[in-house]
Amino acid sequence: MADHVIPHYQNDDGVPTIDIGVAEFMCIGANPPFDHPHVYLDLGDDGEKVCPYCSTLYRYKADLAATDTRPPGHLWQEAA
Numbered sequence: 001m002a003d004h005v006i007p008h009y010q011n012d013d014g015v016p017t018i019d020i021g022v023a024e025f026m027c028i029g030a031n032p033p034f035d036h037p038h039v040y041l042d043l044g045d046d047g048e049k050v051c052p053y054c055s056t057l058y059r060y061k062a063d064l065a066a067t068d069t070r071p072p073g074h075l076w077q078e079a080a
Helices: none
Strands: 017-020 024-029 035-042 048-050 057-060
Parallel strands (some): 017 057
Antiparallel strands (some): 024 035
């Protein structure tokens, strides 16, 4: 079993850039059912990457937790 969960982020608001507190994550685009294929992204040494599906620029920020985003509200959580 995995010892950690890869966070998933969404961009329903269509903002051009989302700052996050992790370097490895999944981008899902918009919330389901309007999501794109869930793509694993690794920010690598550059600390930023553009999602190939929705063109959101993700940037690593060490002052953010894995559950925080700037602007806020872009962590996706599956409905219970």
